[in-house]
Amino acid sequence: MLAGKHILLIVGGGIAAYKSLDLIRRLRERGAAVTPVLTRAGAEFVTPLSLSALAGRKVYSDLWDLTDEAEMGHIQLSRAADLVVVAPATADLMAKMTGGHADDLASTLLMATDKRVLIAPAMNVRMWQHPATVRNLATLTADGVLTVGPNEGDMACGEYGPGRMAEPLEIVTAIESALGDGPLKGRRVLVTSGPTHEPIDPVRYIANRSSGAQGSALGHALAALGADVTFVTGPAEVPPPAGVDVVRVETAREMLAATEAALPVDAAIFAAAVADWHVAGSEQKIKKTGTTPVLEFSENPDILARVAQRDRDRPRLVVGFAAETENVLAHAEAKRTRKGCDWIVANDVSPATGIMGGTENAVTLITETGAEEWPRAGKADVARRLAERIADALGPA
Known part of the structure; x- marks a missing residue:
């Protein structure tokens, strides 16, 4: 460019x-x-x-x-x-x-x-x-x-x-x-990124090992192609990309609200590692009493499915991520079908790969036409390749 x-x-x-x-x-x-x-x-x-x-x-x-x-x-x-x-x-x-x-x-x-x-x-x-x-x-x-x-x-x-x-x-x-007069100029794109934190009490929370690096790199790559990017991020370790509209959230329910507020968009990419559950948190710090506290879990909203299955304001292209530790392709394809999204970016995040929280990624892009395995590369390179595919899919504004 x-x-x-x-x-x-x-x-x-x-x-x-x-x-x-x-x-x-x-x-x-x-x-x-x-x-x-x-x-x-x-x-x-x-x-x-x-x-x-x-x-x-x-x-x-x-x-x-x-x-x-x-x-x-x-x-x-x-x-x-x-x-x-x-x-x-x-x-x-x-x-x-x-x-x-x-x-x-x-x-x-x-x-x-x-x-x-x-x-x-x-x-x-x-x-x-x-x-x-x-x-x-x-x-x-x-x-x-x-x-x-x-x-x-x-x-x-x-x-x-x-x-x-x-x-x-x-x-x-x-x-x-x-x-920029890049291929995504005039296009509005939503990206979710980072983990979510689900409070247990005022000092403890449930989280995961996501650094937010892949989502941040993707926001950077999309903006570089001229897109108007809304970047909804949980408490990530890496800073958000420059040149995007940053919306900071903490919980999955806050991320859902921010996502829906950003619609309509041309494409939505859900790179965030959203916690599957939240608990009925305590307003005060839970103290040791000699007995193990019982935490009541409830499912968090499925942000990807809610957007992918909207009757109105559904983005033309909805892309999910599937971070798996076993049977990666089978689980990812099932997720694409179940959620109703167009593409799934599948990756193996088992501990031996070092991908979760690391600087590289090895992904397989799954679409309705099949699975395309990409070689392991830096997260910025993966983001650029995915951004270019998104630009090709959307075409000129």
């Missing part, structure tokens, strides 16, 4: 600047040309030589370079690109953009461009939550500036919270979405 596209990448000052090196590599892998612009502060963290070697192009940093400015180089730079990306976008750069400052090359380019701008904020959690940054972000969003991240996590300064720059692949997805 990025083949032939030209990205103007502004690298701000911050420890997250090292991620810009990998971002350039990822963009060039996808056929994009990248022209780096390095701020003075950014040069404290990465070198022009590193950026130039990866981009295969000159790095620009000085507004007053006479050779370039003799032909108004900053105007040409700002308008030759298909998209301007700021990564990392520091609090200072965001403030300059909001105030319309133009006192160095980066801020001047941002003022002079007639192209869309995507920022990937990165800063200390207190800076991110400061009222000035909150106001600046609101202004930039209202002005049409696109954002990706930040994520929550450990900071280089030792603090924890939101402020970590989005990962390079997340930024790539956001770039693809900003530029």
Whole structure:
């Protein structure tokens, strides 16, 4: 999707600047040309030589370079690109953009461009939550500036919270979405992901070993093909993909409500590992009393079947996942028939495979025409292949 596209990448000052090196590599892998612009502060963290070697192009940093400015180089730079990306976008750069400052090359380019701008904020959690940054972000969003991240996590300064720059692949997805005219453009797709947690009491719950990695990768791949993705996720270990509408839930019943609220959609992919049962939970922590407590189990709603068997608003394509530990294909085919879905993605999650909670998957795609076994691959590769099949099945919007 990025083949032939030209990205103007502004690298701000911050420890997250090292991620810009990998971002350039990822963009060039996808056929994009990248022209780096390095701020003075950014040069404290990465070198022009590193950026130039990866981009295969000159790095620009000085507004007053006479050779370039003799032909108004900053105007040409700002308008030759298909998209301007700021990564990392520091609090200072965001403030300059909001105030319309133009006192160095980066801020001047941002003022002079007639192209869309995507920022990937990165800063200390207190800076991110400061009222000035909150106001600046609101202004930039209202002005049409696109954002990706930040994520929550450990900071280089030792603090924890939101402020970590989005990962390079997340930024790539956001770039693809900003530029995308992919095969799923105009299509609405629902993805469920992650486990569900069913409370026993205020401190305990029933869960499973799903990390949410396959669902997150699938949301990423669908968005990269241009889909408008609603991503309903339980308490997953991995962050949701960028460029999607994230709805966070905890229980199966909450996931059902969020799923039904997202309809109608063109396709629904149920990658979540939903708990089969919930219990009549206690409002207080269950204490040890010398006797074993008795838990009363009730079945959770069957989200896949409810959507697949709807009389109205049924998606054109309903895809379920079948995580099995024995007789995988037989159980998966029976599930497809019983639930009424169009496709089932079957995988063996027995402990020896390491798939549940791991980084790879080995799946068999089961449709009404038969079973198609795919080789074991990284979950991102499996997601891309499935997203492409979904695009083929739906056709142009």
